[in-house]
């Protein structure tokens with residue numbers, strides 16, 4: 001989700017990496033969301049996801065004067081039958097509103113804001129997807145991480161160094177909470193690598209693989225997803241015809257980034273037909289949307305997966 005607005009449809013596509021460990025945990029009836037076969041499962045029952053995006057929850061939660069809006073939003077959502085919210089668990093940079101104001105240093109008040117969001121979500125029966133960093137510069141994002149490393153004398157030619165500079169990767173790994181209200185972690189909001197079409201796909205695939213393994217090594221309970229918009233790459237190259245115009249160079253590969261990474265439990269798709277196909281009539285945007293969703297659903301199924309629409 002960019003902050004510029006635009007209608008976002010979010011689709012979660014689940015891939016099957018469920019092992020016996022998860023099945024045992026499920027038998028215990030614990031409260032974490034699991035994947036089982038082609039379904040999300042919660043407390044041993046199929047969990048049907050009806051979700052929404054609300055990137056701003058933590059910041060309002062950290063402000064006593066605005067906290068009530070968090071409660072009100074979650075309460076209205078629960079009343080409308082929604083069961084999942086996706087939000088930012090990041091706000092990076094040396095500002096009073098930040099979560100992480102310097103690498104590994106956090107404002108306690110903002111953490112309390114995030115705790116408040118989780119506690120209100122739990123009260124209203126809403127699970128959360130927490131995104132760990134932004135690709136965009138809003139709320140600090142990848143650029144802030146790179147700037148922090150540059151201050152430590154790292155030479156990083158482009159912000160895509162976020163994905164392979166060892167100091168930046170260390171900062172990222174250092175930023176991770178354990179709560180069943182969290183349905184899933186998201187590695188990054190809309191990761192892209194665009195500085196070099198030759199190397200970017202490998203760099204991004206390696207980063208997702210390394211960070212997925214890292215998150216699972218310290219938190220095996222929560223589900224994990226990469227945060228992709230869903231642009232196709234080279235597997236197979238013919239699939240790029242599904243991409244919106246001029247979005248082939250994002251450096252992502254929907255199939256490889258999700259299916260070929262063991263720690264990734266389900267896939268995500270974002271869709272902004274109004275922004276990606278600007279100036280095109282609504283009927284054509286709607287047709288694009290249909291094709292975009294059908295293709296991802298088919299690929300998820302082919303990978304042994306099921307789909308769970310999660311918002312709009």
Ligand SMILES: *[C@@H]1O[C@H](CO)[C@@H](O)[C@H](O)[C@H]1NC(C)=O
Nearest residue numbers: 093094095096101102103105
């Ligand atoms: C944050 O910025 C202030 C100046 O605005 C500076 O005094 C302080 O040292 C900075 N803190 C960090 C951790 O960079």
Ligand SMILES: *[C@@H]1O[C@H](CO)[C@@H](O)[C@H](O)[C@H]1NC(C)=O
Nearest residue numbers: 157194195196197198199200
């Ligand atoms: C992209 O990376 C390749 C391999 O490292 C290099 O040969 C090429 O010069 C790079 N291209 C650009 C535009 O930086």
